[in-house]
Amino acid sequence: MTTSQIAFLKGHGTENDFVIVPDPDNLIDLPASAVAVLCDRRAGIGGDGLLHVVRSAAHPEARAMAGEAEWFMDYRNADGSIAEMCGNGVRVFARHLHRAGLVDAGDLAIATRGGVKRAHLAKNGDITVSMGRAVLPPDGVAVTVGDRTWPALNVNMGNPHAVAFVDDLADAGALLSVPRFAPESVYPDGVNIEFVVDRGERHVAMRVHERGSGETRSCGTGACAVAVAAARRDGIDPALTGEPATYTVDLPGGRLVITELPDGEIEMTGAAVIVAEGTIDASFRETALS
Numbered sequence: 001m002t003t004s005q006i007a008f009l010k011g012h013g014t015e016n017d018f019v020i021v022p023d024p025d026n027l028i029d030l031p032a033s034a035v036a037v038l039c040d041r042r043a044g045i046g047g048d049g050l051l052h053v054v055r056s057a058a059h060p061e062a063r064a065m066a067g068e069a070e071w072f073m074d075y076r077n078a079d080g081s082i083a084e085m086c087g088n089g090v091r092v093f094a095r096h097l098h099r100a101g102l103v104d105a106g107d108l109a110i111a112t113r114g115g116v117k118r119a120h121l122a123k124n125g126d127i128t129v130s131m132g133r134a135v136l137p138p139d140g141v142a143v144t145v146g147d148r149t150w151p152a153l154n155v156n157m158g159n160p161h162a163v164a165f166v167d168d169l170a171d172a173g174a175l176l177s178v179p180r181f182a183p184e185s186v187y188p189d190g191v192n193i194e195f196v197v198d199r200g201e202r203h204v205a206m207r208v209h210e211r212g213s214g215e216t217r218s219c220g221t222g223a224c225a226v227a228v229a230a231a232r233r234d235g236i237d238p239a240l241t242g243e244p245a246t247y248t249v250d251l252p253g254g255r256l257v258i259t260e261l262p263d264g265e266i267e268m269t270g271a272a273v274i275v276a277e278g279t280i281d282a283s284f285r286e287t288a289l290s
Contacts (some may be wrong), residue, residue, distance in 0.1 A: 002169050006285060007052040009036075009096060009277040010045060013088030014270055015217035017251025019047040020096050026058040032080025038280075038290045040077040044288070046249075048216045049086060051093050062111045065132050069109035069116045069209060077212030085114035085158040087220015091127040091272035094119040099274055116156025127272050131221065133160055133264035135226040137186075143193050144180040145173045152193070153229040154183070157266075160191045161225035165233065169197055174214035196230065204230050205250040217253030227258035238262045240245050 008022040019038050038044045044248045052074035056062035062072035064178040073093045097103040105121045135156040143152045153164040164246050172195040190211035208219040227247035236245050248257040256270040
């Protein structure tokens with residue numbers, strides 16, 4: 001991790017929290033070990049992940065998207081591993097760009113490893129993100145906690161999810177370790193696992209174990225995957241009905257509203273908050289992040 005002074009911010013979307021590192025010209029080296037320390041809740045700043053804010057043209061993984069989106073969300077999990085996408089992260093990323101005066105309110109394009117995502121910053125503070133289309137691979141999946149196993153729907157939102165409907169959210173246990181899933185070959189790079197219960201008509205609640213981060217208070221792509229899984233379970237497919245399907249998804253950290261449009265595009269609406277900003281201490285940087 002190199003540069004003379006490193007600024008950071010802290011933000012969250014429905015309590016899915018992130019360390020934000022602005023780095024427009026991609027000058028800061030962020031090895032996995034440094035990200036893990038920064039995201040550590042006792043030894044670092046603390047977060048479910050890290051948002052590295054880089055101009056698309058300055059990052060080798062995003063240059064091809066620079067014509068569509070000026071900014072690239074270089075997202076890292078709390079353990080430092082690289083992830084394709086983070087729905088709550090996109091909202092917080094957009095909030096930071098607007099707060100910093102780098103973009104105007106209204107429509108915004110953001111490059112991610114899961115493709116270019118479209119966001120809309122509304123006057124009431126909510127941010128809607130077009131999350132792309134869900135892919136439902138045909139592979140059969142099951143997830144296990146303790147001695148209980150549930151069938152799960154395999155949903156890909158730019159990152160992989162396994163969605164299991166349970167009788168009670170407590171059935172997922174403490175989620176201190178990764179729930180088992182089978183067959184393991186379906187998710188060679190790991191998977192986000194959602195446990196879901198019904199709260200009412202087109203209204204569900206969920207818990208999630210995110211790969212590389214553990215249980216988190218919220219997961220945007222997970223909420224999208226859950227809404228799609230719930231719709232298919234309920235016999236609803238907007239591509240067939242021609243009508244959008246909206247589900248309210250309650251997470252431990254708040255509420256997201258997910259709408260699947262007839263063309264398959266999925267929109268996620270929720271809040272995003274910047275909590276604080278500061279500078280990483282020089283001595284900490286030299287010892288812990290070297």
